[in-house]
Amino acid sequence: MAEHHKVLVIGSGPAGDTAALYTGRANLKPMVLAGFGKGGPPGGQLMLTSEIENFPGFPNGGIDGKELMGRMQKQAEEFGATFKMVDVERVDFSKRPFHVSTDDTEYTADVVIVSTGARSRLLGVPGEEKLISRGLHTCATCDGAFYKKKKVIVIGGGDSAMEEGNYLTHFADVALVHRREEFRASKTMLDRCFKNPKMTFKLNEQPLSYLLRPNGTVRGIHVVNTKTKIESDIEADGVFIAIGHIPNTDLFKGQLKMNEDGYIITGPWAGGPDGHPSSYTSVAGVFACGDVQDHTYRQAITAAGSGCMAAIDAERWLGEHGG
Ligand code: NAP
Numbered sequence: 001m002a003e004h005h006k007v008l009v010i011g012s013g014p015a016g017d018t019a020a021l022y023t024g025r026a027n028l029k030p031m032v033l034a035g036f037g038k039g040g041p042p043g044g045q046l047m048l049t050s051e052i053e054n055f056p057g058f059p060n061g062g063i064d065g066k067e068l069m070g071r072m073q074k075q076a077e078e079f080g081a082t083f084k085m086v087d088v089e090r091v092d093f094s095k096r097p098f099h100v101s102t103d104d105t106e107y108t109a110d111v112v113i114v115s116t117g118a119r120s121r122l123l124g125v126p127g128e129e130k131l132i133s134r135g136l137h138t139c140a141t142c143d144g145a146f147y148k149k150k151k152v153i154v155i156g157g158g159d160s161a162m163e164e165g166n167y168l169t170h171f172a173d174v175a176l177v178h179r180r181e182e183f184r185a186s187k188t189m190l191d192r193c194f195k196n197p198k199m200t201f202k203l204n205e206q207p208l209s210y211l212l213r214p215n216g217t218v219r220g221i222h223v224v225n226t227k228t229k230i231e232s233d234i235e236a237d238g239v240f241i242a243i244g245h246i247p248n249t250d251l252f253k254g255q256l257k258m259n260e261d262g263y264i265i266t267g268p269w270a271g272g273p274d275g276h277p278s279s280y281t282s283v284a285g286v287f288a289c290g291d292v293q294d295h296t297y298r299q300a301i302t303a304a305g306s307g308c309m310a311a312i313d314a315e316r317w318l319g320e321h322g323g
Contacts, residue, residue, distance in 0.1 A: 005031040007314060008100055008109035009081075010088050010246075010286040014300045015043025015290025016115035017072035018307030019314070023113070024079030026315045031109075032076070032083045033102065035116070040248070042085050043069035045138070045291075046116045046300055053145060055300050059211040065133075068300075093255045093283045096172065106235050110322075111285050111314045114256070114264065115307060116248040118291040118298070122241060123155075125209050135218030136210065137240045138162040142301065149173040152236035153221060155207055157182075161242040168240065169198035177234060179226060202234060247292050257282035263289040263295050272313070279310035285321065 007023045007033035008014045016306035023030040034042040043045040046065035053062035073083055084102075092099040097108040122128045128136070137143040142162075150172045154165040157178035162185040165174045176193070181203050183190055191303075193199050204226045211220040211233055220235040247262045257265045264281055266272070266288050272280030279287040289310035290303035 002106040002108040003031075004097065004100070004108045005029070006109070006318065007031070007111050007113065008098070008107055009113045009115060010091075010100065011044070011115035011117055011290070011292070012042050012073065012083065012250075012304055013036060013046065013069075013115060013117045013290055014072060014290075015303040015307035015310070016044075016113070016119070017069070017076050018304040019113045019287075019289055019311040020076035020081035020083075020307075021072070021079060022311030023314060024076050024081040026311070028081065028315065028318070030076075030081045030113075031107070033083055033088050033100065033107075034073075034083045034085050036085050036087045040117060040119050042083075043073070044303075045119070048314065051146075052142065052300065054141065066146060072304075084253060090239070091167065091251055091255060093252075093286050094283060098286065109286070109317055113279075113307075113310045113314055114252065114281070114286065114288040114292055115290045115303075115310070116251070116292050117303075118245045118247040118263075118295070120241065121244040121246055123207055123243075128210070131210060131212075131216075131218050134216060135213075135238050137238060137297070138242075140167045140240055140242075143238075143240075144168045144171050147238050151175070151235075153177055153234060153236040153239045154242055155221070155239065156244075157243035158184040158244065159186055159189050160244065162193045164240055164242045165199055166193055166196060170195055172198075172237070174199045175202055175234060176200070176207050177202045177207060177221065177223065177235065180204065205232075205234070211235065231313065245291075245295065245298070247295070249292060255283065256288070261295065264293040266293045277309075279306060279313045286318060287317075295306050 007030040009032040051062045086102040090101040098106045205223040272278030287310040289306035
């Protein structure tokens with residue numbers, strides 16, 4: 001016999017936790033299937049960062065990522081949300097109530113809010129995840145300010161790498177390391193970077209591994225030149241990796257409409273109220289929020305904001321269609 005909930009939230013980053021807080025306060029008793037590591041840690045990408053200085057409300061140095069996520073969960077629980085640290089294995093959105101399965105439990109729900117986030121593409125070096133926030137970073141807006149008057153490496157040759165590199169020059173000297181001579185980045189972005197006196201380019205260099213200090217923090221990268229095959233070290237105070245993101249949407253393939261990069265399509269064009277930005281997906285009663293549907297802003301605060309939108313959309317939709 002399946003366990004039924006009015007609202008199931010899949011994923012527990014800022015988007016999912018905010019959706020749980022709002023639906024909890026609306027007395028909908030949401031169940032949050034918070035993840036257990038498949039698409040990243042429960043709590044999402046903020047669990048991999050240290051100080052967060054740009055989430056409003058935390059002056060005097062910001063707040064630790066894990067602490068922020070702990071507080072968000074606690075606040076949602078205070079309003080009746082239940083969190084379970086489990087990975088969802090299967091979903092069936094073909095009819096209502098929707099079916100969602102974990103290893104040991106079958107759930108049904110009147111409404112599902114998808115907030116499984118996205119993860120940064122990494123080099124694939126063993127132990128790399130553990131270096132995040134220990135000299136290795138995946139978000140310049142989040143962590144760039146820690147490198148005032150320092151030297152950083154940005155890895156990548158797409159628009160993200162150019163944008164991150166350019167932004168980082170507000171603080172630091174940037175060496176952009178790319179594995180080819182040609183770039184995926186747009187000409188406008190490239191031109192801006194080429195003109196930036198604080199940026200230098202190291203091309204045809206494929207990163208192989210990270211250089212570590214005795215305390216285990218990152219002090220640069222070890223690369224191989226793809227033309228000469230010569231290996232060398234590039235030293236820096238920190239490394240920002242910008243080689244793309246992967247939305248955690250495998251679970252929803254064939255169930256929800258996605259763009260060519262696998263991000264869930266939301267908005268009025270996905271079936272929501274005409275003319276309004278929204279969290280509606282291609283399936284009525286399934287809503288999506290946070291980085292799983294946003295490849296542009298990718299900030300904790302924008303994810304939290306879209307979690308609020310999903311909760312309000314879900315609550316109104318339940319009001320109209322019943323549970
Ligand atoms: P992307 O365009 O896919 O570029 C990824 C870059 O990382 C490529 O240069 C790729 O090298 C490199 N790369 C991938 N795997 C690597 C590895 N293992 N080792 C070393 N290098 C590796 O990704 P993105 O830059 O994140 O952009 C994603 C999308 O968002 C794009 O459509 C982009 O235009 C868009 N975007 C737009 C803006 C904007 O307009 N403001 C800003 C950011 C992103 P190769 O080129 O050799 O494959």
